[in-house]
Amino acid sequence: MKKDIHQDVYIGIACAALCVVIFFMNHGLPGGAGAMPLLLDAILAVLSVVIFVGGLRKSKLPAEERKGEKKAFTLDAVKIPFIFWLIVAGYVLLFYVTGYFVATAVMMIVMMLFMKRKDWKTMLIIDVVYLVIMYFVFVRMLGVNIDGFGLLGRLF
Amino acid sequence: MLQNILLGFAQLASWDVLLALLIGTAGGMIVGALPGFSAAMGVSLLIPLTYGMNGTAALVMLTAMYTSAIYGGSITAILCHTPGTPASAATAIDGFQLTKQGRGMEAMGVATVSSAIGGTVSAIIMLFVAPALGKFSLKFSVLEYFLLAVFGLTVIASLAGENIVKGLFSGVLGLLLGCVGLDALAGVPRMTMGNINLEDGINFVPALIGLFSVAQVMSLAYDVHHGKTGSVIEDEENLKHSRVLPPWKETKTLIPSQIRSSLVGTIVGIVPAAGAGVSSWICYSLGKRFSKHPEKFGHGAMDGVASCEAGNNAATGGALIPLITLGLPGSSVAAILMGGLMIHGLTPGASMFTKNAPTTYGIMVGFLIANILMGLIGLFAARYIARVSSAPMGLLGPVIVCLCCIGTFAIRNNMFDVLVMLVFGLIGFVLKRCGFAAPPLILGMVLSDICENNWRRTLILAGAKGGLFKYFIGRPIAIVLFLLVLVSFLSPIIMNAVSKKAKSSALEK
Secondary structure (H helix, E strand, O other), X not given: OOOOOOHHHHHHHHHHHHHHHHHHHHOOOOOOOOHHHHHHHHHHHXXXXXXXXXXXXXXXXXXXXXXXXOOOOOHHHHHHHHHHXXXXXXXXXXXXXXXXXXXXXXXXXXXXXXXXXXXXXXXXXXXXXXXXXXXXXXXXXXXXXXXXXXXXXXXX | OHHHHHHHHHHHOOHHHHHHHHHHHHHHHHHHHOOOOOHHHHHHHHHHHHOOOOHHHHHHHHHHHHHHHHHHHHHHHHHXXXXXXXXXXXXXXXXXXXXXOOOHHHHHHHHHHHHHHHHHHHHHHHHHHHHHHHHHHHHOXXXXXXXXXXXXHOXXXXXXXXXXXXXXXXXXXXXXXXXXXXXXXXXXXXXXXXXXXXXXXXXXXXXXXXXXXXXXXXXXXXXXXXXXXXXXXXXOHHHHOOOOOOOHHHHHHHHHHHHHHHHHHHHHHHOOOOHHHHHHHHXXXXXXXXXOOHHHXXXXXXXXXXXXXXXXXXXXXXXXXXXXXXOOOOOHHHHHHHHHHHHOOOOOXXXXXXXXXXXXXXXXXXXXXXHHHHHHHHHHHHHHHHHHHHOOHHXXXXXXXXXXXXXXXXXXXXXXXXXXXXHHHHHHHHHHHOOOOOHHHHHHHHHHHHHHHHHHHHHHHHHHOOOHHHHHHOOXXXXXXXXXXHHHHHHHHHHHHHHHXXXXXXXXO
């Protein structure tokens, strides 16, 4: 019978891999600068092993005891949040081209559509009201120069 | 003392502080009333807005947001059995039963008054206890500050969530992320990957906005796609046509519960790691024990609502005491507030009661007024604020993401901070999915610098005074703190063993 490996086994391996990366980043730093990061890295490595061993133990549990267990990375559980994150990343990258206000006007609607909103009137009202408030609060009152950011922003 | 308190009132006598107080209080109620949005998220979103303000206005706004978000959580807990914040989970038990009996607005009124009493009592205690504790901290040197930071780190076990090992991993990872940047003593870049933007370290505010807000909206996106799109309030008619407070005959019977819970809540709040959530459960159970009708608990007892609401708001004032006086953040919100203090040039400890005394007293008096204001606004506007919870998540989520971006950019007019926020949003979501709690990570990031620098300075000082052991033995406060660290570290293990033993003996019987 094929054994279902508990997710903590993979999480433990990923954590240990992270520890190796951290070790090489801090190894050989002069003047005692690497002491604290290396000490913390060693603690992380021990905890990674504990997570890994815990995962192995959980893998051996009978199927009935593992019924209610939530899996961290099923496609269903992470697909929507990751797509949403990519939309947000696209929104941030759009700042560099169009500036904050144009990017927000477009991407807020895109995000609302992704969140299954269909009432265009409400979406447009929220979009416009948000942009007006942000302009007056951040640009005019707080002096944040976000309006001058991005290729389009520099033109004005 | 009285002169300083009057000085605190004088600090509030300006339009910007009063406006900040009002915005913080009302904003906190709204954030608290939104299920899934915590006080930590509200405070972290608000920090970038405070950059242009003076220290008093900024911190008054943040602390007002903290206390009123804890109260706001009771609105949905009572009306729709969905606690707006974890601190209101106990309130939902009796609050929702009362709503089902058609007394939802009365329960709301009791929650409002109890929260205001709890918060006010804790603010008064803070005004009198904090200065004494602050003076005491004048005796601290680098060794004591190091041990205090370690004491703060022992809190991680209780913030860890379901899995202590993963919680510890989060906390240590936070300490490690706090090491990124130029080393303060040797001037060597650490873990910067050659990026000049990282030489100042990872900015704390974008990281926490990403961890708490962006990650939360990512989870909301999942909920929306799985059918959770609509309002959470089932009976909106109940909001429109009912009285706000129970009759005076019933109201006066709640006063002992409110006072007891206020005092207990403040003490629980002072204890690192306990916080508003733990306080509300302790006060609920005490309320049941002292009640004349314990059988009503769980079936709609006004006493139950009063006990937990006074308890959880009292804990907010309690949590501010070790934060301001010792720099000891006992909860995730306190850790975020500590970041807020540092951003405005305020270092927790003795200096808060010497050179920064006017600002400190302004903050404490502002916190007192915020609790009274919260009660007044709550009594008049709770039924309207409750409707916020019917706002669709599909509209709120995108607005919050856009706010996160502009708020993060506003910190230093720097796009790199927005990228940090974005990356930490993803890290926060992945950590959450894998069962790692985010609050220990934040606590680790906040305490990392204090911990490392004070430890290295301790070693230099101890070297000049005949060795670490000799130096340590000569400092009685350090010995007491070291024992406290040991007790705090071992108590969860001992408690766990005791509870297992009790459980197994109960099963045998």
